[in-house]
Amino acid sequence: MRIQSIEAIPLVRKLEDVFQGGTYKITTRNTIVVRVVLDNGVVGEIFGGDEDQYQLDVCRIVNEIYCPLLVGQDVRDVEKNWERMWFTRIDLNNRGIHALDLAKHCVETQAIAAVDNACWDALGRALKQPVYKLLGGYRERVPVLAIGGYVMAGKTLADLQSEVEYYKQQGIFGMKLKVGHLSVEEDIERTRAARRAAGPNFHLCVDANQAWTVEQAVQFARGVRDLDLAWLEEPVRWHDQIEGNARVRTVGIPVNAGQGEISRHGCRDLIVRGAVDILNVDVTIAAGVTEWRRIAAMAHAFGVKMAHHEEPQIALHLLAAVPNGLHVEIFPNYQRDPMWYDLPVQQPTIRDGFMYLPDQPGFGILLRQDTIDRWRMH
Ligand SMILES: [Mg+2]
Incomplete structure (x- = not known):
């Protein structure tokens, strides 16, 4: 070999x-x-x-x-x-x-x-053997989230609500709403509109992509505290990931961060200094499966859950292999991620809000030449 x-x-x-x-x-x-x-x-x-x-x-x-x-x-x-x-x-x-x-x-x-x-x-x-079996084989299916709620020219609150309803009709487990580009007040209004459209039994989280100061992030978190958000993702600007996120956590909404981390060392610091409830480390950025599984084991010891930033073709196996794995995420629209639809000969099955692990060896995905x-x- x-x-x-x-x-x-x-x-x-x-x-x-x-x-x-x-x-x-x-x-x-x-x-x-x-x-x-x-x-x-x-x-x-x-x-x-x-x-x-x-x-x-x-x-x-x-x-x-x-x-x-x-x-x-x-x-x-x-x-x-x-x-x-x-x-x-x-x-x-x-x-x-x-x-x-x-x-x-x-x-x-x-x-x-x-x-x-x-x-x-x-x-x-x-x-x-499938990779998730080699790594530990904890579950056979993983709940799937839609990455959406982008700000686009001419897009109204009603359009956002239609988008949420579309994901619900697709049988997707939940949705990640993009925030941070508009004012905090507008984002609170957008998040409220999304929750109204989603209803109570839908996994709704928001992602600010490190757009806010700590004060803005706390203001947003206080404004949406009653909406049962699953998490607030990367609320704070890039330079204040540790103390800043730790302060945002005190509002009471779980904080998810780490997609920009490139090694277990940065993740260690986020964990031990109380900056995160969830790590969404990306296996294509942070040095691959071998490093990701070390990070997941370390997180588990501190009660921190593992999410994953995009890359469902690999993330599915990682999240299925560890006890502290959460959701896999996809762009459920061809326009945003045509490679996800065109590169694999066949995507993994999605049914009733879950993505099922392929039974084929490796990552179980053949690519179209x-x-x-x-x-x-x-
Ligand atoms: Mg993100």
Whole structure:
């Protein structure tokens, strides 16, 4: 089961609409397909990430540095292979940026993640086991959330309510509403409208994407305290994730954060300093399945739950494998995430609010070569 080759393939696709979150707007869907070939003929292949700015850097690190580093290694040695990547020093030729700049490290952890995730797929296929079984096999289905409630040109409160009703009709377990782009007062009004449309038995949470000061986040939390929100996601600006989120938690709504963390060390600090009830660490950013499972185990010891930022093709297996796993999330509209619909030959089954684990080895998803060829960057 030795690694014969590793290849990262960047894909990019322009979206037809502009999707506005709290601190950004989405105009393209990027992702990276990574293919790992073993010497016994097994091929692991999975897509992951939505990196725009550094996408080609991530692929270059995989193809030019990690591939030669790991060729000849046993794919079963996941911890050893991970450490070989983790301790490799990489020069991105960005001397204009401070040596400790987080962006540089984020590029590296995305590249480690890309390789590590594809190796887990190869390992599962080689052993003829689904990844969630290799990781622990805690549940056979995971509740599914819709990521929605974007601010879009001309979109009214009635439109937002229709969107919520659409998700309910689709049989989705709950919804994440984007806040943080408008005023706090307008977002309180939008959240109230969403809850009215959803009714009481619908998992409603909000995501500010680090848009607010602590004071704004507390103001929002107090204004929606009676709405039974499942969580408030990334309420506080990027520079105040620990003390800031800890203060927001005192209002009484669970705080979910961590999708921007790139290692277990940052997650450790969020946990032990009381900044989070839930961590939504992203396996395509924070150094892959091998690091995510360490973080999940650490979180479990402190009573912190695990969510996941997007990437259902991998997150489904992670959340099904650990006792403190929560929901998998998807964009249930083709316009926002055409890759989710076009890349896999078949998506996992969604029924009665749950996504079911595929019974196939690895991540259980085969990718369409014609889709890869069509959107490949040259
Ligand atoms: Mg988020």
